[in-house]
Amino acid sequence: MSTSVYSRIIGTGSYLPEFVLTNDELAKRVETSDEWIRDRTGIRQRHVAAEGQTTGDLAFEAATRALANADVDAREIDLLILGTTTPDIIFPSTACLLQHRLGANGCAAFDVNAACSGFIYALGVADKFIRSGAARTALVVGAETLTRMLDWNDRTxxxxxxxxxxxxxxxxxxxxxxxxxxxxxxxxxxxxLYNPVGVSAGFKDEPNHGVRVMMAGNEVFKVAVKTLDAVVEETLAANQLDKSAIDWLIPHQANLRIISATAKRLAMPMERVIVTVDKHGNTSAASVPLALDHAVQSGKVKRGDLLLLEAFGGGFTWGSALVRY
Structure with missing residues (x-):
């Protein structure tokens, strides 16, 4: 009789750049205020990569910590997937660059670009690899340097x-x-929600070569709340669970209003929701794993807890993962 194979999270890690940009400091650059930002988003500060510090650098730090916490040597990794919209270079993939730095050469390594849903997508792919027997130990990373593609004159x-x-x-x-x-x-x-830069499509005569985030905030909010509601219901139905079974909601940290709306849908008190958006803003594909690691390292999430991870991003992409930690 064959035994079912599952993938289990055995270690997490995270990294934030040293430089912290507060709302008050940001208000010196663009017409805004701490109160305006907090009221609309829940964000108080964000971390900004240093000059010369790449997505791969951030990923390396987070991956090294995750491997240490899992007590796994990099040479044991047989699959490496990195979710990002801000790769170091077009190719090789940032996953390949990270693989080499870690000393995990030889295993499959590739990037996934699903915007803010990147980590959930990467987790889903890794889970399928492990369940199929194609991999035994996988490293899944979400990393971004989104501040490199911002228009600092656009307060939205x-x-x-x-x-x-x-x-x-x-x-x-x-x-x-x-x-x-x-x-x-x-x-x-x-x-x-998009960035107009492309290789085959060109730069479309955009200022700054189009390297900036374009977003219709109100419309994104409406679609995000609706689709996240649907994926939560889908996840519960697929596992024949009532929403009361969820111990922790670990959502994409984009906007406190969206997080609160999802929690309300689950009838979950905010005390059972992991919120880190105030500390680092929207870090796109890095958002969910940052929140997950915070929850684990702080002692909130314990072994055996049932976690609902979810995210929504440009594409639009969205997804969820139900995890018994």
Missing amino acids: TCVLFGDGAGAAVLRADSQAGVLSTHLHADGAHKEL
Whole structure:
């Protein structure tokens, strides 16, 4: 009789750049205020990568910590997936660059670009690899240097984003860990949240070569709340669970209002929701693993807890993961 194989998270890690940009400091650059930003987003500060510090650098720090916490040598990794929209270079992938720095040469390594849903997508792919027997030990990373693509004169976007990285080590196990993942996308909403830079499409005569985030904030908010509600219901139904079974909600840290709306849908008190958006803003693909590591290292999340991870990002992309930690 064959034994079912699951993937379990055996270690997490995260890293934030040293430089902290507070709302008050940001208000010296653009017409805004600490009160305006906090009221609309819940953000108080964000971390900004130093000059010359790359997405790969942040990923390396987070990955090293995750491996140490998992007590896993890099040479044991047989799959490395990195979620990012801000790769170091077009190619090789940042995952390949990270693989070499870690000394995990030889295993499959690739980037996933699903914007803010990048880590959830990467986790879903890694879970499938492990369940199929194609991998035993996977390193999944979400890392971004989004401040490199901001227009610091546009207060609707520059107040939102920050830099950071988070990572998780998954290993094959007979005990259930990742119970299910649910991934979705709808490119019809592309114009609501995007960056106009492209290789094959060119730069479209955009100022600064178009290296900036373009966003219709109110519309993104409406779609995000609706789709996250749907994916939460999908996740619960797929696992035949009532929402009361969830111990912790670990959401994408984009906006406190969106987080609160999802918590309300689950009838979860905010005390059971991991919130870090105030400390580092929206770090895109790094957001969920940063929150996950914070929850683990702070002692809030304990072994056996049932976690609901979810994210929503440009594409639009969205997804969830139900995890028995």
